[in-house]
Amino acid sequence: MNAGDGRPAFEEAQRELEQIVERLERGDVGLDELTTLWERGEELYRVCAEQLSSAEGRIEELAQRAEDT
Amino acid sequence: MSGAKVEATEVDGRRVYSVRAFNQGVATWLQRLPTVWVEGEVTELRRQARWATVFFTLKDPESGACLSAQMPRGTFDALRLDLVDGERVHVYGRPELFEQRGDFRLRVLSIERYGAGAHLAALERLKQRLAAEGLFAAERKRPLPRIPRLVGLVTGNDAAAKRDVLSGIVQRFPPAHVLVAETYVQGPRAAVTVTTAIRDLCARGADVIVLARGGGSFDDLLPFSDERVVRAVAGCPVPVVSAVGHEQDTPLCDLAADVRASTPSAAARLVVPDLAELRSRLDRARKALERNARRACSRHAERVERAHERLRRAPLLALERKRARLDKAHGRLLALSPRATLERGYAIVRAGDTIVRTPPAAGTAIAVDVADGTFGARVE
Numbered sequence: 550m551n552a553g554d555g556r557p558a559f560e561e562a563q564r565e566l567e568q569i570v571e572r573l574e575r576g577d578v579g580l581d582e583l584t585t586l587w588e589r590g591e592e593l594y595r596v597c598a599e600q601l602s603s604a605e606g607r608i609e610e611l612a613q614r615a616e617d618t
Numbered sequence: 619m620s621g622a623k624v625e626a627t628e629v630d631g632r633r634v635y636s637v638r639a640f641n642q643g644v645a646t647w648l649q650r651l652p653t654v655w656v657e658g659e660v661t662e663l664r665r666q667a668r669w670a671t672v673f674f675t676l677k678d679p680e681s682g683a684c685l686s687a688q689m690p691r692g693t694f695d696a697l698r699l700d701l702v703d704g705e706r707v708h709v710y711g712r713p714e715l716f717e718q719r720g721d722f723r724l725r726v727l728s729i730e731r732y733g734a735g736a737h738l739a740a741l742e743r744l745k746q747r748l749a750a751e752g753l754f755a756a757e758r759k760r761p762l763p764r765i766p767r768l769v770g771l772v773t774g775n776d777a778a779a780k781r782d783v784l785s786g787i788v789q790r791f792p793p794a795h796v797l798v799a800e801t802y803v804q805g806p807r808a809a810v811t812v813t814t815a816i817r818d819l820c821a822r823g824a825d826v827i828v829l830a831r832g833g834g835s836f837d838d839l840l841p842f843s844d845e846r847v848v849r850a851v852a853g854c855p856v857p858v859v860s861a862v863g864h865e866q867d868t869p870l871c872d873l874a875a876d877v878r879a880s881t882p883s884a885a886a887r888l889v890v891p892d893l894a895e896l897r898s899r900l901d902r903a904r905k906a907l908e909r910n911a912r913r914a915c916s917r918h919a920e921r922v923e924r925a926h927e928r929l930r931r932a933p934l935l936a937l938e939r940k941r942a943r944l945d946k947a948h949g950r951l952l953a954l955s956p957r958a959t960l961e962r963g964y965a966i967v968r969a970g971d972t973i974v975r976t977p978p979a980a981g982t983a984i985a986v987d988v989a990d991g992t993f994g995a996r997v998e
Contacts, residue, residue, distance in 0.1 A: 563918070566925045573932030576939045583936055590929040597922045601915060608911050615904055 557593075559600045566593040638717070645715040653712045656724065657732060658685065660705045665691065674701075676709060676724065686723035687711065697729055698845060700740055706733045734836055741843055745870055748845070753852040754873040760857045762877060762889060763825050769796045769889050770824030770856075772815045774803035779830040779861070779882040786886025791893045797824060803831045808841030813850040816858075825856050826889050829871060830882040833864040842869035851875050861885035960989040 557565070569590040572578055578586060624643040626633040635643065658676035661684075665672040672694040676685040687709060701707070711726040731737055748754065769787065773780040780798065787794050799815035802808040812829070819827055829851070831842065841847060842862045851858045852874040860875030861882045872878045879885035956966065966987040967974040974984060982997045 559918070563922060563925070566922070566929065570925050570928045570932055573936055574928065576936050578936060580940065583933055587929065587933045590932075594922065594926045594929060597918075598926075601919050601922065605912075605915050605919075608908070608915060612908050615908065 557596060559597060562593045562596045562600075566590055566597065569593070637720070641715060641717040641720055645717050648713050648715055651713055653710065653727065656685065656709045656711070658707065658709070660701055660707055661703050663701060663703055665694065676707075679706070686721065687726050688723055689726035689729070693727075694729070699729060699731060700744060701729070701731075702740075702743070705731060705736045705740070707736070708732045737836065737840065741870070744843070744845060744848075745873070748848060748852075748870065748874070753848065758852070759876045762857050762859065765791075765891055766824075766826045766889055767795065768822075768824045769794060770816075770819030770822070770827045771796055771798045771830060772801055772812055772819065772827065773798065773830040773882075775800035777803065777830075777832060779832040782882035783828055783830045783861070783886050786883045787890050790887065791890035793893070794890050797822060802841075804834060804838040804841060809844035809847050812841060813846045816850045816854055820855050827854055827856060827858045828879075828885050828889055829858060829860045829862060829875065830885055831862045832882070833867070839863050839867055839869050842871045847871050848874045859885045859888050957989070960987060963989075 569586050573583070573586060573590070624635070624639045624646070626635045626639070628634075656676060659679050661675045661677045663672070663674040670691055671688050672691050673686070673688050676687050677683070689711075708730045709724065709726050710728040710730075711724045713722065714725040715722055731740060752758070771780065771783055773783065780800075784796060784798075787796055797819055799819055801811035801815045803812070816827055816829075829842070831839070839862065842860075848870045851860065851871045857876040858874075859877045859879050860869075860872045861879040861884065862869050862871060865880045877888055879888055956964075960966065968985045968987070969978050969982055978984065978997050980997050984995050984997060985992055986995055
């Protein structure tokens with residue numbers, strides 16, 4: 550699933566995002582680290598969301614093609 | 619012997635022959651007789667691996683009349699008759715006199731089993747022998763390929779069986795590849811050509827073999843019970859479907875085959891799948907695939923959104939928690955401050971930044987902290 554262009558694979562990104570959320574919720578994070586982690590989390594969310602919508606688009610495309618054959 | 623001169627001597631006015639000359643004479647005369655077919659029952663069959671000749675007696679079942687017969691062992695074995703005493707046969711041969719002993723016997727050139735009963739008995743013996751070897755065992759049966767790459771069809775040329783198999787295959791599965799080997803399907807050459815065809819088709823990449831022959835007389839179907847054919851079927855590296863004769867016939871190749879088909883059309887149904895059905899199954903699978911892909915995608919999306927939602931709230935939550943902790947610390951800090959003491963009426967006197975602990979010089983400006991505030995003063 551690794552896109553091969555340095556972006557993390559979806560599963561990896563998702564896992565890291567969830568780990569960050571858990572750490573933040575646990576609250577054992579330094580104040581300066583808090584914002585860094587949050588930014589990282591948002592970044593990972595964006596990566597996941599992009600990959601999901603591109604997968605959804607691809608599924609639509611394939612379904613359409615299957616419909617046409 | 620022929621051409622040897624048979625001479626008699628004159629003794630007291632008689633023409634007298636020596637035994638040797640007499641036998642020679644008779645032998646020479648016998649040689650002029652034609653080669654004929656003789657029918658009888660085989661008895662006293664003597665065949666031994668170290669003997670060059672097989673001996674037996676041909677007996678007339680009605681009168682009991684006997685005729686000694688002999689045949690070269692190689693020729694006898696090549697017939698693969700698997701004869702036993704008591705079998706009815708037709709023997710093709712010439713009468714001959716064994717000169718040294720004066721024995722009269724039939725020099726046999728060929729033997730054919732005669733009568734369905736005898737054939738059946740021979741077939742039954744072969745069947746028992748091959749069954750004992752395990753050639754027909756159920757655990758030897760192999761499944762047919764689901765979609766064969768190349769179907770090898772062994773059949774007679776221009777036979778209805780061939781047409782039935784081919785049209786059946788093409789109807790069900792138009793993209794099928796079939797390689798046809800046309801062979802003799804009856805008569806003395808059938809067994810060898812069928813055996814060769816099976817090997818040949820395997821060598822050319824067939825991954826399933828169909829043996830197809832329409833109905834025929836008992837004798838017509840005999841090659842499909844020939845030991846060579848049965849062994850070729852059992853030993854075939856790929857599965858074999860046998861469709862030989864009609865439902866009630868059971869040639870031995872049917873028993874050795876992996877699957878038996880009642881007719882050539884049934885064989886076609888067995889070796890290839892129905893393309894239309896395959897297509898609709900594939901279609902259903904494709905729809906399910908699409909459905910599952912969408913479902914998986916939305917499950918992932920939900921999970922990511924949930925994580926995102928929590929992420930949104932997490933920093934504020936963390937800050938609030940930090941603030942609460944800070945406030946708590948602050949509270950404890952306050953508790954420790956001198957303020958409480960001031961409330962009780964004490965005051966703190968500072969000169970500049972220093973708390974006054976010894977009386978300062980007169981005129982020094984001081985600041986006094988009391989509970990409700992601070993005021994300035996000057997020392998007198």
